[in-house]
Amino acid sequence: MKKNIQIPLGSQHIALVEPVKFRFECENERIKEVSSDVGFVHRGVEQACVSKFKFDAIPYVVARVCGLCAITHSLAYTQTIEEMLEVELNDKIQYLRTLMIELDRIHSHMLCLAHVCENAGFEAMFMDIMAKREPIMTLQELISGNRIQFDYISIGGVNRDITPEIQKRGLEILAALKEEILLYIHEFQNNWSLSLKYKGVGVLTLDEAMSYNAIGPLARASGLATDVRAETSRLPYDKIGYEMVLEHTGDVFARNQVRLKEILNSIAMCENIFEGLPQGEIQQKVKGKPNGESLVRLEAPRGELMYYVKGNAKPMLERVRIKTPTFSCIPAFMEVFKEEVYADAPAILASFDPCLSCTAK
Amino acid sequence: MFSFKWFKKKSPWILHYNAGSCNGCDIEILACLSPKYDLERFGVINCGNPKQADIFLVTGPVTYRSRERLIQLYTQIPEPKVVIAVGSCACTGGIFRSMYNVEDGIDRYIPVDVYTPGCASSPELIMDAVIQAVDIFEHKNQQLQSAKKLYRQPVFEQGRFCVSNVAKSLKDKDE
Ligand code: SF4
Numbered sequence: 451m452k453k454n455i456q457i458p459l460g461s462q463h464i465a466l467v468e469p470v471k472f473r474f475e476c477e478n479e480r481i482k483e484v485s486s487d488v489g490f491v492h493r494g495v496e497q498a499c500v501s502k503f504k505f506d507a508i509p510y511v512v513a514r515v516c517g518l519c520a521i522t523h524s525l526a527y528t529q530t531i532e533e534m535l536e537v538e539l540n541d542k543i544q545y546l547r548t549l550m551i552e553l554d555r556i557h558s559h560m561l562c563l564a565h566v567c568e569n570a571g572f573e574a575m576f577m578d579i580m581a582k583r584e585p586i587m588t589l590q591e592l593i594s595g596n597r598i599q600f601d602y603i604s605i606g607g608v609n610r611d612i613t614p615e616i617q618k619r620g621l622e623i624l625a626a627l628k629e630e631i632l633l634y635i636h637e638f639q640n641n642w643s644l645s646l647k648y649k650g651v652g653v654l655t656l657d658e659a660m661s662y663n664a665i666g667p668l669a670r671a672s673g674l675a676t677d678v679r680a681e682t683s684r685l686p687y688d689k690i691g692y693e694m695v696l697e698h699t700g701d702v703f704a705r706n707q708v709r710l711k712e713i714l715n716s717i718a719m720c721e722n723i724f725e726g727l728p729q730g731e732i733q734q735k736v737k738g739k740p741n742g743e744s745l746v747r748l749e750a751p752r753g754e755l756m757y758y759v760k761g762n763a764k765p766m767l768e769r770v771r772i773k774t775p776t777f778s779c780i781p782a783f784m785e786v787f788k789e790e791v792y793a794d795a796p797a798i799l800a801s802f803d804p805c806l807s808c809t810a811k
Numbered sequence: 812m813f814s815f816k817w818f819k820k821k822s823p824w825i826l827h828y829n830a831g832s833c834n835g836c837d838i839e840i841l842a843c844l845s846p847k848y849d850l851e852r853f854g855v856i857n858c859g860n861p862k863q864a865d866i867f868l869v870t871g872p873v874t875y876r877s878r879e880r881l882i883q884l885y886t887q888i889p890e891p892k893v894v895i896a897v898g899s900c901a902c903t904g905g906i907f908r909s910m911y912n913v914e915d916g917i918d919r920y921i922p923v924d925v926y927t928p929g930c931a932s933s934p935e936l937i938m939d940a941v942i943q944a945v946d947i948f949e950h951k952n953q954q955l956q957s958a959k960k961l962y963r964q965p966v967f968e969q970g971r972f973c974v975s976n977v978a979k980s981l982k983d984k985d986e
Pocket residue numbers: 514517599832833834835836837870871872897898899900901905906929930931932
């Protein structure tokens with residue numbers, strides 16, 4: 451017998467700390483239709499950027515759009531301003547910025563993997579990954595002075611230098627983490643409960659990924675080769691050994707694999723940066739007020755982040771527009787849920803690693 | 812004998828709600844539960860159901876959309892309950908103070924017992940806050956358990972008992 455039921459998920463739910471509300475239209479166990487509501491955390495950051503804060507304070511404001519990819523937000527904004535003011539930065543600053551952004555990616559991906567494990571009912575693995583994530587937080591604290599929301603990037607440079615001790619400690623931490631990640635890859639491929647639960651669940655095919663404009667790890671797990679790091683050259687990714695990670699099955703399992711392998715790649719890049727850090731100043735003089743418009747794309751842990759900034763030679767900007775990764779991915783999310791079993795919904799949701807703070811701003 | 816009092820003292824459970832934060836404080840709360848800090852050794856467990864919760868952890872400034880849920884969750888938690896505001900956003904609105912969709916600190920809507928500063932609040936601070944909250948919780952619990960006096964304490968007014976005033980007003984009413 452067919453029976454249609456509507457099941458809401460959110461806005462407060464154990465599987466996901468973020469306030470989002472989904473409404474699933476289910477036929478027996480299968481999800482047929484999905485609608486979502488993401489506006490719970492809308493704070494009005496864009497408006498505040500053009501009416502309350504001057505342009506040189508905004509790096510610290512836009513960092514608060516999202517706690518997980520704070521550094522990517524402030525970096526993207528800073529780059530737009532630097533482009534308008536025509537600042538040429540030295541290698542050291544660029545390398546330090548890349549270092550932080552990659553460390554951020556590592557801890558964000560690990561958090562997502564931990565969530566996915568928790569939603570599979572594998573509590574011990576959740577605890578394990580969270581524990582192994584802590585050294586990265588410590589490293590970020592050493593470099594920038596805070597675990598999360600490190601206001602590290604300012605217009606024209608970075609705010610802190612790294613010492614040889616930090617360099618040494620960082621290399622140790624990264625080497626230890628690399629071992630762990632290799633173990634996790636093994637575990638995620640062979641552990642009965644993880645691979646059995648996740649193979650073939652929540653599939654996004656390549657065609658769907660293309661037509662619904664998926665980005666980030668979600669797209670790369672379906673075999674769509676899109677990554678801002680490979681496309682633009684504002685940061686020295688070609689010099690430090692960036693490689694694109696692709697998987698082709700498009701299910702939760704593939705997304706986990708993409709994340710794990712990207713962590714490995716990020717670790718390699720961070721090690722390269724630590725070993726070959728150029729000499730130089732960490733802060734350069736910047737003069738003038740931004741005039742004109744500029745657009746910057748960066749790869750956040752969840753996909754492409756786009757900043758558009760328009761200024762008219764006044765301390766107050768005219769327009770700041772933020773387009774965040776999760777926002778672009780929502781159509782693809784909706785597609786994945788259809789025809790899945792309702793019981794899988796939290797796990798699939800966690801595997802997207804959505805960031806609703808970004809989306810609602 | 813089965814004693815509720817004892818269990819309540821030993822294991823108050825936590826409910827965590829994000830009222831509009833940037834996720835910074837939320838992942839620090841998660842980090843608190845992870846083995847490095849391990850909040851659970853104090854007997855607190857992160858649960859998803861307000862009816863089972865005793866300590867309410869709120870992060871972020873209150874947005875227009877989330878205030879209704881905030882109050883709903885607060886009212887669903889049984890007495891006694893303790894509210895912790897985590898992060899400068901939840902305390903005062905933080906960097907989001909007086910943005911157009913934000914209602915500043917959560918104490919505009921619900922009474923807060925412990926304020927945790929910092930952006931993001933570090934796990935150490937959150938742990939301190941929770942330990943304080945456990946103390947407050949015990950205190951509130953004791954107050955709730957003690958016998959209530961139903962009569963009003965006599966109040967002095969201009970050196971005389973107010974009671975006579977009451978009597979007078981009653982007499983006025985009669986007339
Ligand atoms: S206090 Fe800071 S880290 Fe915490 S939610 Fe607010 S902006 Fe984010």
